[in-house]
Amino acid sequence: MLDDFFGQLWADYTRMTPRVSSIRRRLEARGETAVNDHVAFRTLDLEPIDIANLEPIIKDLGYTRFDDYAFEAKCLNARSYIKLGCPRIFLSELRCNAFPGLKPVFESLVRGVAAPRGPEVFTTGILWPAIEHDLYLRMREATEYGAWVAALGIRPNHFTVSVNALKGFETLESLCDFVEAEGFALNTWGGRIKGSPAAGLEQASTMADHVDVEFADGRYRIPTCYYEFALRHEIDGELFDGFITSSADKIFESTRSSIP
Numbered sequence: 408m409l410d411d412f413f414g415q416l417w418a419d420y421t422r423m424t425p426r427v428s429s430i431r432r433r434l435e436a437r438g439e440t441a442v443n444d445h446v447a448f449r450t451l452d453l454e455p456i457d458i459a460n461l462e463p464i465i466k467d468l469g470y471t472r473f474d475d476y477a478f479e480a481k482c483l484n485a486r487s488y489i490k491l492g493c494p495r496i497f498l499s500e501l502r503c504n505a506f507p508g509l510k511p512v513f514e515s516l517v518r519g520v521a522a523p524r525g526p527e528v529f530t531t532g533i534l535w536p537a538i539e540h541d542l543y544l545r546m547r548e549a550t551e552y553g554a555w556v557a558a559l560g561i562r563p564n565h566f567t568v569s570v571n572a573l574k575g576f577e578t579l580e581s582l583c584d585f586v587e588a589e590g591f592a593l594n595t596w597g598g599r600i601k602g603s604p605a606a607g608l609e610q611a612s613t614m615a616d617h618v619d620v621e622f623a624d625g626r627y628r629i630p631t632c633y634y635e636f637a638l639r640h641e642i643d644g645e646l647f648d649g650f651i652t653s654s655a656d657k658i659f660e661s662t663r664s665s666i667p
């Protein structure tokens with residue numbers, strides 16, 4: 408069941424993020440196998456699609472909650488989940504109350520959504536009728552994250568290559584050099600590499616792909632998903648298993664249409 412779940416996630420993700428398949432092929436050409444460190448989803452803090460309602464579905468897949476996170480500047484809550492031998496799951500939700508002007512829009516989106524029962528909620532895309540492109544652009548001014556969820560739904564926002572599992576890249580720096588040399592732009596917001604060995608986790612990511620997406624008034628090209636790279640370090644003899652909010656804060660910028 409879990410293999411099936413990740414297979415469907417991966418199919419959706421690579422359709423929304425064509426550069427992932429190219430990067431993976433180039434890693435494979437070097438004899439590497441890309442193992443996923445984690446997959447991340449975005450949602451809204453409104454029933455029935457808030458974290459509290461999605462968590463039982465993740466737990467039914469055999470996962471355990473590992474930690475809680477708060478991103479004050481981005482107005483997000485998040486939780487991470489672990490299961491031995493499987494990619495970690497990172498689930499965040501937008502605090503819709505922080506956007507009073509858009510709250511009625513978010514509420515109207517979720518109004519007709521049936522309570523999610525199974526993992527297909529993570530591969531269905533939008534669970535509401537497509538919005539108009541103009542509304543998407545207006546939302547993006549206030550919250551890039553909220554506009555992303557409204558236009559794309561609760562699908563994988565990114566998968567992350569475990570640099571620990573690569574054989575030929577000792578440092579995240581060397582992998583970043585390789586990815587850039589192959590022609591893929593990295594997110595340089597707050598520096599190319601976020602985090603540090605001392606913090607337990609170093610992360611980098613590509614900028615998001617731009618893909619044609621169906622809106623109520625036609626197809627428009629918008630930023631979709633990105634590919635992340637994570638190198639975990641030991642802290643007090645144990646590999647760090649969590650996430651670092653100050654780093655993730657900058658990684659979130661990967662779905663902007665351009666870095667400010």
Ligand code: NI
Nearest residue numbers: 447565567635
């Ligand atoms: Ni991530």
